[in-house]
Amino acid sequence: MVVCIHLPRFELAVAAGDxxxxxxxxxxxxxxxxxxxxxxxxxxxxxxxxxxxRGVARGMALGEALARCPDLTxxxxxxxxxxxxxxxxxxxxxxxxxxxxxxxxxxxxxxxxALRALHGNPKATIAAARRALASSSxxxxxxxxxxxxxxxxxxxxxxxxxxxxxxxxxxxxxxxWLAGRPVGLLGFRKDTxxxxxxxxxxxxxxxxxxxxxxxxxLADRFGEPGMLAHRxxxxxxxxxxxxRVEEELRETMAVGxxxxxxxxxxxxxxxxxxxxxxxxxxxRTLRAATLSADLLAGxxxxxxxxxxxxxxDPERIWLALSLRLQSLxxxxxxxxxxxxxxxxPLGDQGELFEETSAxxxxxxxxxxxxxxxxxxxxxxxxxxxxxxxxxxxxxxRVMLAPIPD
Amino acid sequence: MxxxxxxxxxxxxxxxxxxxxxxxxxxxxxxxxxxxxEDRWWTDRPLRRRYWELVGTRGRNLIVFHDLCxxxxxxxxx
Numbered sequence: 419m420v421v422c423i424h425l426p427r428f429e430l431a432v433a434a435g436d437x438x439x440x441x442x443x444x445x446x447x448x449x450x451x452x453x454x455x456x457x458x459x460x461x462x463x464x465x466x467x468x469x470x471x472r473g474v475a476r477g478m479a480l481g482e483a484l485a486r487c488p489d490l491t492x493x494x495x496x497x498x499x500x501x502x503x504x505x506x507x508x509x510x511x512x513x514x515x516x517x518x519x520x521x522x523x524x525x526x527x528x529x530x531x532a533l534r535a536l537h538g539n540p541k542a543t544i545a546a547a548r549r550a551l552a553s554s555s556x557x558x559x560x561x562x563x564x565x566x567x568x569x570x571x572x573x574x575x576x577x578x579x580x581x582x583x584x585x586x587x588x589x590x591x592x593x594x595w596l597a598g599r600p601v602g603l604l605g606f607r608k609d610t611x612x613x614x615x616x617x618x619x620x621x622x623x624x625x626x627x628x629x630x631x632x633x634x635x636l637a638d639r640f641g642e643p644g645m646l647a648h649r650x651x652x653x654x655x656x657x658x659x660x661x662r663v664e665e666e667l668r669e670t671m672a673v674g675x676x677x678x679x680x681x682x683x684x685x686x687x688x689x690x691x692x693x694x695x696x697x698x699x700x701x702r703t704l705r706a707a708t709l710s711a712d713l714l715a716g717x718x719x720x721x722x723x724x725x726x727x728x729x730x731d732p733e734r735i736w737l738a739l740s741l742r743l744q745s746l747x748x749x750x751x752x753x754x755x756x757x758x759x760x761x762x763p764l765g766d767q768g769e770l771f772e773e774t775s776a777x778x779x780x781x782x783x784x785x786x787x788x789x790x791x792x793x794x795x796x797x798x799x800x801x802x803x804x805x806x807x808x809x810x811x812x813x814x815r816v817m818l819a820p821i822p823d
Numbered sequence: 824m825x826x827x828x829x830x831x832x833x834x835x836x837x838x839x840x841x842x843x844x845x846x847x848x849x850x851x852x853x854x855x856x857x858x859x860x861e862d863r864w865w866t867d868r869p870l871r872r873r874y875w876e877l878v879g880t881r882g883r884n885l886i887v888f889h890d891l892c893x894x895x896x897x898x899x900x901x
Contacts, residue, residue, distance in 0.1 A: 634893060638833050802828060810860045811870065812886075812899050818826040 419530045419540045419586075420658060422572035423511065423547065424562040428524025429464040432503045433496045433717075453492035454480055455719070455747065463495055498710040498718030498754070503555070508661070510554040514546045517660035519569075521606070527569050527658055540565050544584045566592045568655035573606055574599045574625075593653040597626025610647045613640055625651040659796065668756035669693045678749045683740045689755040690736045703728035703761035706792050709739050711750035719746055724793050727785055728761025759792055787821055796820075831897035834887055842875070846887055846898065849879040860888075 425431075433452050449472055452463030460480040472487040484490055504523040511518050515536050516528035528547075530540040537543040544563050551561050563584035564575025571592045575585040578599070587595055601617050601624065604610040622628050628636075629651040636644030649655070669692045673685050686709075693699075705728045710720040721742045729735055739755070787799045800818040809815050837845040842854050855876040862870040871891035879885050887898045 634895070638895065641833060800826065811862060811872075812829045813827050813831065816828045818828055820825075 419565050419567060419588075420569050420572040421516075421528055421530045421540070421544055421547065422564045422566075422569070422576040423526045423528075423551075424564070424573075424576040425507065425524040426560060426562060427464055427466065428504070429495075429500050430466060430493065432500045432523075433463075433493045435499065435503075449474065449487050449490045451483060451490055451492055452495045455495050455497070455717075462492075494715075494717035496718045497720040498712060501708075501710070501720055505666075506554065507551065510550045511547060512663060514543075514550050516543075516547065517658075519658045519660045525573075525606070527572060528660070529658055530565060540586065541584075544586075548582070548584075566653075568592075568653055569658060570603070570607070570650045570655045571596055571653050574603050577603065596651065596653050597624065597629065599625050601625060601628055604647055604650065607646075607650070610643050610650065613643055613647055616640075664759065665698065666756065667693065667696055667698055668754060669696075670752060670754040672752050673750055678746065682743060682746075682750065682753070683736075685753055686740055686743065686755070687732070687736050689753060690732050690739065693755055693757065694730060694732055694735075699757075699760075701730075701763040703730045703763065704735060704757055704759075705761040705788065706757075706759040707735070707739070708754075708756045708758050709742055710754045710756070711746060712752040713748045714751045715748045719748075719750075721745065722758065724789065727789065761788070829900045831888070831899045834896045834898035836887055836889075836896040843877060843887060846877065846879065846885050849881060849883075849885070851885070852878045852880050852882075854878075855884075 430450060430452055434450065447468045448466065449469035450466040451469050451474060452465075454460045454462060461477050462474065462480055462483045464476055465474050465483075469483075469487055469490055474483045474487050474490060478486075500523050504520070508518050508520055508526060511526065511528060515533050517532065519527045521527065530543045533543045533546075537546045544565060548561060548563065561582075562576045562579050564572045564577070564579060565584060565586040566572040566575050567587070567589070571587055574596055575587055579585040601622055602614055603625070604617075605614050617628065622631070628647060631648075633645060633648045636648045638644075640647070669689045671685055671689055673682060676682050676685050704725060706722065706724045708720060708722050710718060712718050723739055723742055725735070725738055790799045797820070799821055801821050802816050803819045804815065805817050806814050807816075835845075835847050836843045842851075842857075844851055855878060857873065857875050860870065860872045860874060864871075869892065872888040873891060874886065874888045877885045877887065885898065886900065887896060889896055
């Protein structure tokens with residue numbers, strides 16, 4: 419059974435965390451929204467229930483949101499704290515033994531069947547997850563939990579429950595129950611989000627109505643996303659893909675007067691050297707890092723940097739990161755550098771004897787694949803395998819298969 | 824996870840004088856070849872396709888097929 423953990427309005431609650439009076443208003447029905455980031459597209463982030471009731475939605479243009487709700491209170495976005503709080507919540511779930519697949523801040527899944535030996539039946543596992551979340555943070559007590567045979571069903575269940583009691587669906591009940599749920603749930607999947615608007619225009623309100631349209635008709639009208647939506651509506655989904663747990667290595671420094679410009683770049687240089695000097699690194703290279711800052715004016719800024727190749731040279735790392743500092747929207751109060759993914763423990767020493775071109779080619783290929791996977795996920799690099807090259811049916815000739823590590 | 828390559832994609836085909844005249848809005852310049860594929864006729868899900876290899880007005884090779892079981896049109900790479 420797949421368990422869906424949903425922390426409603428997570429981003430808003432975290433962003434409002436520093437503003438105690440506003441945090442109270444979140445509960446007392448004020449219209450709130452996370453403000454757009456400086457320099458980014460001017461669209462509001464997560465919104466409170468009161469704002470939603472007045473027609474404001476996540477992703478709406480700021481001008482339109484203010485026109486619909488003139489007394490909308492904007493809270494400075496804080497991607498740094500959101501990322502930290504979400505990481506803490508994921509670690510809490512992992513502490514009960516769960517292999518977690520994070521979808522976005524406030525939404526994650528794990529497989530309960532694998533934890534049977536630790537906690538017993540799915541209900542006991544869900545209770546353990548709830549206890550762990552509640553004890554780690556007061557904010558996480560409002561968690562909504564759904565359990566179902568597939569990821570999408572579990573999501574629908576978690577969205578439907580309005581109390582602290584989990585909603586658990588089993589077997590064929592799940593499909594029957596799913597039929598009555600709104601098509602808006604497809605918005606939680608990137609591949610099917612674009613279908614909501616045309617489906618609503620066509621008068622398709624529930625997943626049951628969507629399923630009755632038939633796979634052929636949906637494929638004809640919407641192509642691949644239509645077929646996926648049909649599968650989801652039939653309570654079918656792909657298996658979970660849990661995240662890889664890596665140790666956390668970070669360095670933070672209060673920047674004082676060096677809040678921007680050349681002085682801030684020098685602070686970054688110190689952070690890079692400190693991070694590389696940490697013994698926990700054990701000679702490993704860095705493949706991806708996160709640079710974040712607490713801003714003097716409030717809020718935060720966060721950038722993920724994937725290096726072109728796994729590196730351990732402080733100059734090259736500094737060069738790649740310092741370019742990102744240019745997108746800092748306001749003077750910083752504190753700068754943090756964290757390792758997101760380690761590379762292999764290879765030195766950048768020159769070769770005494772020239773390698774054969776075959777070895778060089780294989781090494782470069784491995785490196786390229788690792789980079790692609792870091793940027794775009796595990797399934798981003800696949801190889802074509804000839805299965806039946808003489809088949810008269812073109813789609814049977816070649817398959818895409820994972821490349822072994 | 825394995826994935827099929829070259830999967831058929833739905834296509835809008837306009838038919839005229841016994842051959843496709845337009846594929847997804849692109850007019851057909853010339854017809855190169857046509858062939859029939861029949862397979863799995865011994866199963867519950869037989870496969871019957873009439874393939875057409877065409878050249879569009881933009882100079883591209885287009886391969887489309889008419890699924891003779893469902894009556895729908897698809898396009899496919901080479």
